[in-house]
Amino acid sequence: MQSMTVPRNNLKQQLQWYEQYRKERQKRSEVNFETYIWEQNTKRRCHQQSAERDMNFTSLQEKENTLPSSCENVTRKDLHSTSSSNINLNSNEVKEINQITDLKDDMDIQDWLVDLEPLDPMEIKAEIEEWTRSSKFSANNSNIASNDEIVTSDLSINTVNAPITALNTIEHFAILCDDVDACLNFSWPEDNHDLLNMSLTELQPLLVSVKIIKCKISEELYEIVEGDKKYDNSRVSLLKITRANSKKRIGAIQQRIQQIECDTMGSFVSSSSTDFGSRLSESVENDTPTIDRDSATVISTSSYFDKDETTQSSTDSPVYRVLHDTFKLATFRQNQLKAINAALNGQDVFVLMPTGGGKSLCYQLPAVLDNQRSHKITIVISPLLSLIQDQILRLNSLGIPALDLQGNQDLDRRNLIFFEMQKASPSLVLLYLTPEMLGKSIKAIESIQSLYKRGLLARFVIDEAHCVSQWGHDFRPDYKDLGQLRKKFPGVPMMALTATATSRVKEDVIHNLRMENCEIITQGFNRPNLNYKVIKKNTNSEKQIIEFIHSSGHVRHCGIIYCTSKASCEEVAKKLRLACFKAAFYHAGLDAVDRTRIQDDWHSNKYKIIVATTAFGMGIDKPDVRFVIHHSLPQSLEGYYQETGRAGRDGNPSNCVLLYSYSDKHTIDRLIVHGEGNYEQKQQQRANLREMLKYCENQVDCRRQQIMAYFGEQFDKSQCQFTCDNCKNALTQQRSTYDAQKDAKYNRHKDVTLTQYVNILKGSSSKSTENVVKTKQLILPPNFKTSTLSTIDVDRLIKLLLLQDVLTERYQPNEYGSVYSYIELGPNAEALLKEKLKIVLPRVEKHSAVKKKNITISP
């Protein structure tokens, strides 16, 4: 590889250089590198093949701890065929592989890959920006432009405002970055005592420098392996020693940074918490935060982790003090403060926030304040015991008294909780229970009633509130009975929280819970850092997954793969393990101890990939999940959104890929037929599945826009910025158009559901549709060629008209308490009819099959 000189003393240039270098290297040798890995593994595989042939893969997971390394025995053939254990290599192949690998067998290629990751200039840039944001660099030393570009060389070592000794060290390292030989001869400090005298401003650039050194060494090792550089035994040893030293040094620097940050946090907490109680009680009475009444419904499309800047609350109010002192958080995320203010004002609140958006704080913070103020207890209804336990652990670690009532608790413990609830001034802040427990335990209801009578009941919180609605993807019959709470405890405020609810589900939840004058806080569903893609699934789906992980640079990253069945979880996990990945499966068939162990091991990165059914779900809060892959068709768009929402909770770019095959529909059809639910619920499940299929089949509209539209949110697809496959493909596809205006003037209608509307526009000849046409006097244009539009296009057209407010949905509860939605003319219908508004539906003409079906209707 052609040698390039690293620019010195200017971090920005260094980053640019590394980016260029990396691209160049990827262009030239990525294929070779991958080949090398496969070949090396093939060689190992050959050695161990006979021993492994009899291996029982079903017990692979139990044997995981005895496996010698993460990168076990995978072959190129494993990847290319599903039958993995029979490897046939000809003697030339084996000889060639032996030649390549003999000298380098002990080199840990996977480890080098880790080295190359921090070289990513975007990551380093992000790190630098993060330091700058948190003012670890003084203003003189950084200059981040509004467009987030690093615009000056101010971050270079020359301008770091640091003591001369540290400056020397940093400069020294910067020079070493340029010169691996100098680095090899450098005597690394053994004790790391020098770090004790350094400040964060000095440690951070030092860390980057040492990381760069480690990368450089790994690259040289890699070039030797590749044959680009001559193999020299002593040099390789030296490189390896230096690499190990730099690794140690990185650890030491990171540890020191953490130490300083903890110390800073500790002193902040101790200095501010001493007079917490008195200050709180002093100020709460007079300082109840105000509510912005105009914001009853806030639809926001701002970024996922945007700070809440919309509500004006003094930063020294009790709310902020509890945020800092108790929850140890610096700022509110978007809409948190609004929800908290509404709750503290005694209102019913419905909170719709994306997964990982921070819903828990919306009820936990008011619960702390309410208990501080008047010893009130907040009752939280949550669907899963595991979810409850996670929350309680987290709260207790923050010093917040929280307990749970559950069926399998021993009597003493339960009585203790009831005793606490009987106290005149309970110190218990939050009591968690499942809806089933609330429905069954008379003692629990009596204790809550006692709290109520004594004015000690702060509010009811319904977590995962979509379970209340039978239109939701996770309906729980016991949740529906929660509506009784309003009758039994009039005047006690309620808060319902969910991450997934269509407009219909939202209305249904509010209706079922009998929430009154409810403050509805909804936040944009958009997760800008997630990329969406649907891939056509072929017969070797495991290979597709492995290829995707490799091609998107996720080899060392954390991910989740969702499968429909337990068997496919085990099969996919097995294939991934054969292909070097630290993967484990997780499903309801495992006992609770194993499930907890696997989840813990995944959290601690012992496993990088979890292959799971949807049993692996609610309450997962791992920030660095870089990909979520659906191996099979999800059952609903709501479920899909929630599952993909587990990616990128730290806000960094992450991939969501769905392997789609229409035949997966039949598996889900069977699940619906044999699963729980009455006729109406099963019809809803089928409708959910249809929506999911439409999403997968639709290769035209922006994925993000489709998901947002499903949740009733408008999304301008130009904001997608080509982060979904359809928007990317649109760049190369030809489009034809359908003029909605031409037909809209004829579409006058009343009490028609969405499905009926699609059927009518499609000209379906089914009896019920004819009936609808007659009875609702819906007039189609006389010359309307219904056969020219596919069902998908009709569906897209209606959604487009809904999004443009030409049509609108009216929700109406029936006498049984279910909510139906009917399509009606919307506020923009008139404009369309008067030809003031033009709506064009783009249609794809990529495949010949599509062309035949969709005859173009031009304006």
Ligand SMILES: Nc1ncnc2c1ncn2[C@@H]1O[C@H](COP(=O)(O)OP(=O)(O)OP(=O)(O)O)[C@@H](O)[C@H]1O
């Ligand atoms: N204001 C904040 N600042 C920083 N971190 C926060 C803030 N609020 C919440 N978080 C963190 O965000 C993560 C997600 O929060 P939380 O579990 O409440 O999300 P959620 O909306 O309930 O997600 P899910 O729907 O997936 O359960 C947690 O680790 C939490 O500590």
